Amino acid sequence: MKVGIMSMHRIPNYGSFMQAYSLKKMIESLDHEVCFVDYQVEPSITKRKRPDEWIKCFIKNKKREWFNRGIIDQILHKEEKEKDIMRSCNGLLEIDENYAFHCKVDVLVIGSDEVFNCTQAGENVGYSPELFGKNARAKKIITYAASFGDTTYDKLQRYGVTDDLMKWVSRINNISVRDNNSKEIITSLCKKTPIINLDPVLVGNIEKLKWKKPDLEYEYIVLYGYEYRFSKEECDKILHFAKSENCKVIALGERQFKSDIFIKCRPDEVLGYFSEAKYIITDTFHGSIFSIINHKKFVSLIRKATPQSSGNRQKLGFLLEQLYLQERLINSIDELSEKMHKNIDYVNVDKIREEERNKTMKYLENCIGER
Incomplete structure (x- = not known):
């Protein structure tokens, strides 16, 4: 299978890198081909009524999609990029500065990390329908140890996004989260009871x-x-x-x-x-x-x-x-x-971690399908 991972793999943070790397290694150990799929962020949930925010997001997303590492970008930022320690190990994830949007894969795995934390604000995080599977070019969509972070069901109701999330989440084939708050939100949204798995770094033996x-x-x-x-x-x-x-x-x-x-x-x-x-x-x-x-x-x-x-x-x-x-x-x-x-x-x-690792590998093997 060709398996895409949609995660926080471009966030300049050690935890984001390690969880992405560990999940990649676990899926590869099941003899699948793995690639990372990028997502586009819409205006933060508190600014969705502002036209200027939508214009900003449109320009940013199109620049990443069309130009990638264009000549102008290389000239202006080459020195900065060469010194960017946090992106020095992108080769281990087999990604580069070219964003990979809308990739066609057999299975799309969303997670882990706070991929569902749609009420947070930031350039690379926040409200992204794609992190809930919208417009995915995949035969099957699953999640692994996904988290809403400090987003609560009450917040989602307050911002008026529960109907959209319900529609998208209901289309996900198998749902795995990493905490009770996320489990309760998913259950409230679509009446599905997700499985709880540990973060990939805890069960990946990296x-x-x-x-x-x-x-x-x-x-x-x-x-x-x-x-x-x-x-x-x-x-x-x-x-x-x-x-x-x-x-x-x-x-x-x-x-x-x-x-x-x-x-x-x-x-x-x-x-x-x-x-x-x-x-x-x-x-x-x-x-x-x-x-x-x-x-x-x-x-x-x-x-x-x-x-x-x-x-x-x-x-x-x-x-x-x-x-x-x-x-x-x-x-x-x-x-x-x-x-x-x-x-x-x-x-x-370590005994708990080993039990959870077996649970994780069984979940991934069953959900992704035959080799």
Whole structure:
């Protein structure tokens, strides 16, 4: 079969890269040919009544579709693209700067990541009917570990998009999500009961591959979060903890207000940094997953939703409950030392992961079809 994956594979984020790569490897292990299919984004759900937003989206989408890496684009952005660390491993995904829209495939797999999170805003994320299977050129459409993120059914009703989503989702042949919120939304939309699967990074065994490891002469703690999301006060307390452990603090991937070192590594180097760290401090979904697959002691800091940013309790809480790791959650950085030093039963975690991997492979094999 020719299998297309429609995911967040172009988002410049380590988690987005790793989940896409892991899903690709799992499907290829079933002897299928895999390609990535790009999607087009419409105006954000709060700006859909503004004609200027539709014009902006039309121009952006057509530029990507028609020009790809045109001469003007190469001249203006060549130096920037050559220095773009986050896109340096696109070869592992077998994608380039040419967007692949409306690809004809036997099976389209939508997921994983927050592909259904249609109330978020951003240049490459947000309201995209194609992420719900609209206009797919595929004989069969399935999803894998798809998530609505912090989008709720109430939000969808408030913005008046439930009828459209119901129509599109009802046409999807098999639906897999990664959390209870997404399961409840799908059930409310189309009365289907989706299966829940773990994120591909947790079940893909990619940590067993030979990833490059850092050559550092000191012990370190990885501080992993979105840019400047750890406050100055939190950073001070983290640095104090690190000093008591004779470690340096590496802000990995994104800058924080304070750290000993900032490192922007390639996507194929991130697991190496996690594997060699003494401890991990994170407030992200995939930061927690990178810690787990490398059997590290870690804590995941809970964030409340604000008008400027979404919270993480829902997705982090459900993830760690699945693996019986709720004790790794902290509501305040003041809990850091107490929680970090508690041991983790990774024998039990790995047992759950292996069971979930078997469940994943059976789902993919059954849904994609015969080789």
